Amino acid sequence: xxxxxxDIVNFDNVGxxxxxxxxxxxxxxxxxxxxxxxxxxxxxxxxxxxLLKLLYLAQRPSRGAIRMFGxxxxxxxxxxxxxxxxxxxxxxxxxxLVDHLxxxxxxxxxxxxxxxxxxxxxxxxxxxxxxxxxxxRAQAKPATMSGGEQQRVAIARAVIGRPDMLIADEPTGNVxxxxxxxxxxxxxxxxxxxxxxxxxxxxVHLLKKVPxxxxxxxxxxxxxxxxxxxxxxxxPSGATTSRSDEL
Amino acid sequence: xxxxxxxxxxxxxxxxKASLPLRRREAANLVPQTRLGGPIPWVIAIMIALVVVAAxxxxxxxxxxxxxxxxxxxxxxxxxxxxxADLRAQKAADxxxxxxxxxxxxxxxxxxxxxLGEMLEPWLGDGAGSQDIPIPALIDVQLxxxxxxxxxxQLQATLDAAVQGTRVDAQSDWLQPVYSALSALQYLAxxxxxxxxxxxxxxxxxxxxxxxxxxxxxxxxxxxxxxxDAQVTRIFQRSVVRDxxxxxxxxxxxxxxxxxxxxxxxxxxxSGMVAGGGLDWSDWAIIAAIPLAGIALAxxxxxxxxxxxxxxxx
Numbered sequence: 001x002x003x004x005x006x007d008i009v010n011f012d013n014v015g016x017x018x019x020x021x022x023x024x025x026x027x028x029x030x031x032x033x034x035x036x037x038x039x040x041x042x043x044x045x046x047x048x049x050x051l052l053k054l055l056y057l058a059q060r061p062s063r064g065a066i067r068m069f070g071x072x073x074x075x076x077x078x079x080x081x082x083x084x085x086x087x088x089x090x091x092x093x094x095x096x097l098v099d100h101l102x103x104x105x106x107x108x109x110x111x112x113x114x115x116x117x118x119x120x121x122x123x124x125x126x127x128x129x130x131x132x133x134x135x136x137r138a139q140a141k142p143a144t145m146s147g148g149e150q151q152r153v154a155i156a157r158a159v160i161g162r163p164d165m166l167i168a169d170e171p172t173g174n175v176x177x178x179x180x181x182x183x184x185x186x187x188x189x190x191x192x193x194x195x196x197x198x199x200x201x202x203x204v205h206l207l208k209k210v211p212x213x214x215x216x217x218x219x220x221x222x223x224x225x226x227x228x229x230x231x232x233x234x235x236p237s238g239a240t241t242s243r244s245d246e247l
Numbered sequence: 248x249x250x251x252x253x254x255x256x257x258x259x260x261x262x263x264k265a266s267l268p269l270r271r272r273e274a275a276n277l278v279p280q281t282r283l284g285g286p287i288p289w290v291i292a293i294m295i296a297l298v299v300v301a302a303x304x305x306x307x308x309x310x311x312x313x314x315x316x317x318x319x320x321x322x323x324x325x326x327x328x329x330x331x332a333d334l335r336a337q338k339a340a341d342x343x344x345x346x347x348x349x350x351x352x353x354x355x356x357x358x359x360x361x362x363l364g365e366m367l368e369p370w371l372g373d374g375a376g377s378q379d380i381p382i383p384a385l386i387d388v389q390l391x392x393x394x395x396x397x398x399x400x401q402l403q404a405t406l407d408a409a410v411q412g413t414r415v416d417a418q419s420d421w422l423q424p425v426y427s428a429l430s431a432l433q434y435l436a437x438x439x440x441x442x443x444x445x446x447x448x449x450x451x452x453x454x455x456x457x458x459x460x461x462x463x464x465x466x467x468x469x470x471x472x473x474x475x476d477a478q479v480t481r482i483f484q485r486s487v488v489r490d491x492x493x494x495x496x497x498x499x500x501x502x503x504x505x506x507x508x509x510x511x512x513x514x515x516x517x518s519g520m521v522a523g524g525g526l527d528w529s530d531w532a533i534i535a536a537i538p539l540a541g542i543a544l545a546x547x548x549x550x551x552x553x554x555x556x557x558x559x560x561x
Contacts, residue, residue, distance in 0.1 A: 056471060057471075057561070058467075058471055058561060059561065060561060078558075078561070079475075079476070081561070082470075082473045082474060082475045083473070085470070085471060085472065085473040086472075086473035090471060090472075096464070096467075096468050096471075097468075098465050098468055099465075109468075109469070109472055110472045110473060113469065113472055113473050113474045113475075113478060114473060157472075
């Protein structure tokens with residue numbers, strides 16, 4: 001496999017099937033670069049969530065090769081997966097908050113799992129809750145929170161560890177347009193700090209809000225990449241110039 | 248929104264293994280803690296109580312057999328069969344004189360006829376002591392060491408040469424069937440303990456699987472956020488240890504109470520052999536360690552169960 005130093009994700013001819021069913025993802029070959037902003041689009045059932053599962057290491061592919069952070073994820077021992085998962089921040093479509101933990105404890109969870117002591121995590125977690133506008137709801141449990149509040153807790157939890165790559169599955173699906181724009185700005189802010197951002201969405205209006213983003217379009221499990229920006233090995237320059245054609 | 252307030256490299260480590268495990272309280276808070284009203288602590292309590300009773304029984308039988316062996320190991324009975332009472336008494340005296348002169352004999356006692364009559368009275372009635380019923384003379388002999396078949400044969404030969412109509416028996420031979428029965432009961436107690444330990448482990452295995460299934464979503468979230476198997480296992484361990492400790496304590500109290508009551512009942516029998524089956528402090532120390540072994544078994548079973556379940560997840 002040809003590798004570029006600094007590539008954060010390399011997919012080479014990846015396919016995924018569940019059991020004996022037909023492949024839900026086929027022949028995926030692409031590269032994601034550090035500090036880039038990607039939208040993953042496609043109709044329902046196109047395989048967006050399956051691709052995200054591969055990206056956030058919840059699933060191994062049925063075939064092909066995946067390298068992340070310079071490591072082969074196919075042969076990586078199971079015991080080493082947590083180390084790489086801690087470099088990812090994930091906003092799940094259904095938030096996946098821990099029901100009996102408060103907003104504070106949910107946001108603090110990635111840090112606690114990484115071994116940060118309670119005395120060292122109070123300030124960053126409080127600051128993060130303040131940043132997403134949930135200071136007053138710090139001790140609230142998910143069941144008592146609105147969908148938008150839960151989503152902001154999920155986002156705070158995803159970014160608190162300053163991930164190398166943020167993966168968000170339909171993050172604006174449950175919020176009003178104003179909040180959706182706020183969330184997008186949040187992702188952009190994180191992206192400016194160097195985090196690679198991958199946002200799965202079927203909202204085409206959202207794509208126009210981040211002009212410098214690259215688009216990954218999935219159609220029936222195959223990647224549609226007319227600009228060549230995602231090709232493996234990637235086209236060196238000018239790849240994003242024809243992005244407007246995609247929108 | 249403004250730039251997110253991200254602390255640099257907070258919680259970053261080069262290795263998942265290098266990160267500290269969740270502290271006990273934090274780990275326990277990740278899954279809702281069930282109360283002691285659940286069946287598992289009580290199942291463990293019953294198991295531990297039964298193990299305590301079985302272990303106490305096994306230890307008591309062991310003590311009983313050991314004491315009986317110690318008492319009878321060098322004990323020999325010489326029987327003199329002679330119908331004529333005067334001649335029988337003379338032969339008994341001669342045999343006693345001959346026996347006490349032997350190097351390996353420490354004490355010799357001719358059992359008085361009155362004592363023999365009392366011993367036989369339950370079977371022969373009031374006539375046991377009468378001269379009409381010829382009763383063999385008995386001599387209790389205590390050897391200086393445990394009796395061996397060749398020693399018995401030598402004594403028999405010595406007596407045969409000087410006194411007619413004697414028969415030498417090692418007392419331990421008479422009790423061999425009793426020893427065998429006691430030994431079988433000890434193995435039964437051991438088998439019961441093994442079966443109860445297996446049942447206890449099976450109960451913890453089922454409870455751990457059930458707890459894992461109930462909190463599978465939380466486990467998945469923890470995994471996806473970078474939690475290790477060790478961290479996830481620790482979450483469940485606290486529940487297992489707490490339930491096992493409660494069950495172990497209650498089981499020990501119930502079992503010890505049952506053993507104490509049974510001990511009083513047997514002590515009331517005032518039988519010489521049963522008296523040798525009492526428990527000493529080292530036996531009680533072993534019994535007191537049973538809940539600790541139960542907790543260790545539950546902890547190990549719970550840990551293996553959760554780790555096996557985690558192995559099926561990515």
